[in-house]
Amino acid sequence: MSRKLSWSDVTPRGLWLSRRKLIAGAGAGLALPRLARAADLQPNSFEEITNYNNFYEFGWGKEDPASNAGAMTIDPWSVEIAGLVERPGQYDLADLIRGQPLDEHIYRFRCVEAWSMVIPWQGFALSGLLSRIGVQPSAKYVAFQTLYRPEEMPGQRQGGIDWPYVEGLRLDEAMHPLTLLATGLYGEPMPKQNGAPVRLVVPWKYGFKSIKSIVKISLTAEQPRTTWQELQPSEYGFYANVNPEVDHPRWSQASERRIGGGLFAGREPTLPFNGYADQVASLYSGMDLRVNY
Numbered sequence: 001m002s003r004k005l006s007w008s009d010v011t012p013r014g015l016w017l018s019r020r021k022l023i024a025g026a027g028a029g030l031a032l033p034r035l036a037r038a039a040d041l042q043p044n045s046f047e048e049i050t051n052y053n054n055f056y057e058f059g060w061g062k063e064d065p066a067s068n069a070g071a072m073t074i075d076p077w078s079v080e081i082a083g084l085v086e087r088p089g090q091y092d093l094a095d096l097i098r099g100q101p102l103d104e105h106i107y108r109f110r111c112v113e114a115w116s117m118v119i120p121w122q123g124f125a126l127s128g129l130l131s132r133i134g135v136q137p138s139a140k141y142v143a144f145q146t147l148y149r150p151e152e153m154p155g156q157r158q159g160g161i162d163w164p165y166v167e168g169l170r171l172d173e174a175m176h177p178l179t180l181l182a183t184g185l186y187g188e189p190m191p192k193q194n195g196a197p198v199r200l201v202v203p204w205k206y207g208f209k210s211i212k213s214i215v216k217i218s219l220t221a222e223q224p225r226t227t228w229q230e231l232q233p234s235e236y237g238f239y240a241n242v243n244p245e246v247d248h249p250r251w252s253q254a255s256e257r258r259i260g261g262g263l264f265a266g267r268e269p270t271l272p273f274n275g276y277a278d279q280v281a282s283l284y285s286g287m288d289l290r291v292n293y
């Protein structure tokens with residue numbers, strides 16, 4: 001679910017909410033299955049999205065990022081473009097993304113820990129940025145790296161993870177129109193605990209693929225290393241496609257808990273590819289997704 005936005009009509013959250021109500025009201029005459037689908041994409045509240053986070057650079061607790069991420073300075077912010085690209089370099093973020101169409105994308109989000117949310121992101125397709133930097137024909141993967149700044153990130157002053165956090169996608173996954181670089185949510189600049197100023201969003205994969213606070217994007221010929229695969233390869237694969245038929249070794253992935261109260265609280269069945277199978281299943285035709293989990 002997307003619609004066009006421009007930088008100038010990014011609205012304060014209050015206005016956004018009333019506009020949402022108008023849209024919901026306009027849909028009141030729809031047939032039932034479509035209403036059910038709209039309800040499924042009823043976004044979580046701003047408070048839920050910004051107070052229940054995984055951002056281990058700021059601690060292991062779900063509320064640690066909200067408490068600690070304020071210390072991260074995000075201005076200036078530059079992103080290094082490296083590897084198999086036509087225009088490598090160190091870019092100021094604003095220069096790198098200027099002119100990319102900033103749209104709203106209301107996506108389901110599924111963490112490997114079997115909880116989920118619906119989040120209204122502002123962002124643009126990663127493919128737009130990849131075309132701008134010029135992908136060389138020999139490139140097959142995209143590697144991403146998070147900020148490494150232990151003086152502002154208390155989690156990086158501890159062991160456990162080999163910092164900085166890194167992630168990667170196959171080039172066709174990175175080029176898919178659902179794959180976003182997100183710079184905001186609910187019409188506001190990206191909150192620090194959600195990965196300011198720019199983060200990846202890959203809605204058909206477990207949340208850990210959606211790397212936050214990106215400082216480097218490299219195009220590579222080899223499959224890049226990823227933080228979770230390196231930490232626990234038997235539990236976290238490179239692909240990490242949401243798959244209710246492949247359980248995590250320590251828990252079931254068949255269902256999920258929608259964060260937040262209200263009408264749709266409680267456990268829901270997890271959908272293959274997190275509900276995006278129609279759009280993305282063809283990327284994996286011929287692959288055994290039990291082996292490539």
Ligand SMILES: Nc1nc2c(c(=O)[nH]1)N[C@H]1C(S)=C(S)[C@@H](COP(=O)(O)O)O[C@H]1N2
Binds near residue numbers: 052056110146210211
């Ligand atoms: N740099 C970095 N990116 C990260 C993480 C992290 O710890 N560090 N956690 C991942 C995990 S496990 C999840 S579920 C999502 C959570 O995103 P959210 O807090 O915006 O919901 O961020 C992902 N991106």
Ligand SMILES: [Mo]
Binds near residue numbers: 112206
């Ligand atoms: Mo996660």
